[in-house]
Amino acid sequence: MARKTYKGEKNDKERTMNKLIQAVGSVIEKYGYTGLNIANISNEAGVDRKLISLYFDTVDNLVETYIKGKDYWVAASVGAMEMLAKTANAGSREFLETLLINQIDHFSKDEEMQKVVLWQISEKSDIMSHVTQSRERLSSLFFPFSDRELAGKDVDLRAVSSLLVAGIYYLVLHAKSTDSTFCEIDLTTEEGMDRIKNAVKTVLKQTYDGAKDK
Known part of the structure; x- marks a missing residue:
C-alpha cells in the first residue's frame, strides 16, 4: 500500500x-x-x-x-477562444449579445463588485489599472473576430460596445442606489431590466443589420 x-x-x-x-x-x-x-x-x-x-x-x-477572481469580464476571458469557436457560425453579434446580457445579470446580483466599480471610477489606483488591463484581454480576442466578419463595413463596434458596457454599469448602480425610475423605467423590477436587455439586443441588431459598405 x-x-x-x-x-x-x-x-x-x-x-x-x-x-x-x-x-x-x-x-x-x-x-x-x-x-x-x-x-x-x-x-x-x-x-x-x-x-x-x-x-x-x-x-x-x-x-x-x-477582484480578478470576481470580475465578470476577467472571468469571461477564460475560455473565450473556445466560446468564439463554438459561435463562429452564428457570428460575433450573438456572442456579444450573450456577454452583455450576462453582464446585466451578473452585475445586478453582485453587490461587492458594484462597490468595486464605484471605486474604479471614483479614484485612480494601480490595482484597478491592473484589473482593467486584464479585462481588455477579452477585447483583444473578440474584436479581431468581429473585424473579420464586419470587414468593409462602416461600423465602429468598439464604440458601440463601450457605450453598452458603460450604460449597463451605470443603470445597475442607479437601480441599487436610488428609488427613482430612469427614463420612466423602474430598474428595480424584473420587467424593467428585461426592457434594458431587449434594448441591448435592438441596438446590436440595428448596428449589424444597418452596417453599410465603406
Missing part, C-alpha cells in the same frame, strides 16, 4: 489564502474600498495579519487577486 503524504501544511495555506481573499469581499461590503487595510482584512478573516505579507506580499496584491 502506498504511503499517504501529509498535506496539512499545504491545505492550511490554501485555506488561509481563501479566507483572506473572501475577507476582502466582506470588508468591501461592510466598509467600502476605503476599509481595505491590513487590520480590517485580517480581523475579518480571523488570521494573523502577518500572513497577508507571507502569502500575498502586499495588501494591494491580495485585493487585486480578489
Whole structure:
C-alpha cells in the first residue's frame, strides 16, 4: 500500500489564502474600498495579519487577486477562444449579445463588485489599472473576430460596445442606489431590466443589420 503524504501544511495555506481573499469581499461590503487595510482584512478573516505579507506580499496584491477572481469580464476571458469557436457560425453579434446580457445579470446580483466599480471610477489606483488591463484581454480576442466578419463595413463596434458596457454599469448602480425610475423605467423590477436587455439586443441588431459598405 502506498504511503499517504501529509498535506496539512499545504491545505492550511490554501485555506488561509481563501479566507483572506473572501475577507476582502466582506470588508468591501461592510466598509467600502476605503476599509481595505491590513487590520480590517485580517480581523475579518480571523488570521494573523502577518500572513497577508507571507502569502500575498502586499495588501494591494491580495485585493487585486480578489477582484480578478470576481470580475465578470476577467472571468469571461477564460475560455473565450473556445466560446468564439463554438459561435463562429452564428457570428460575433450573438456572442456579444450573450456577454452583455450576462453582464446585466451578473452585475445586478453582485453587490461587492458594484462597490468595486464605484471605486474604479471614483479614484485612480494601480490595482484597478491592473484589473482593467486584464479585462481588455477579452477585447483583444473578440474584436479581431468581429473585424473579420464586419470587414468593409462602416461600423465602429468598439464604440458601440463601450457605450453598452458603460450604460449597463451605470443603470445597475442607479437601480441599487436610488428609488427613482430612469427614463420612466423602474430598474428595480424584473420587467424593467428585461426592457434594458431587449434594448441591448435592438441596438446590436440595428448596428449589424444597418452596417453599410465603406
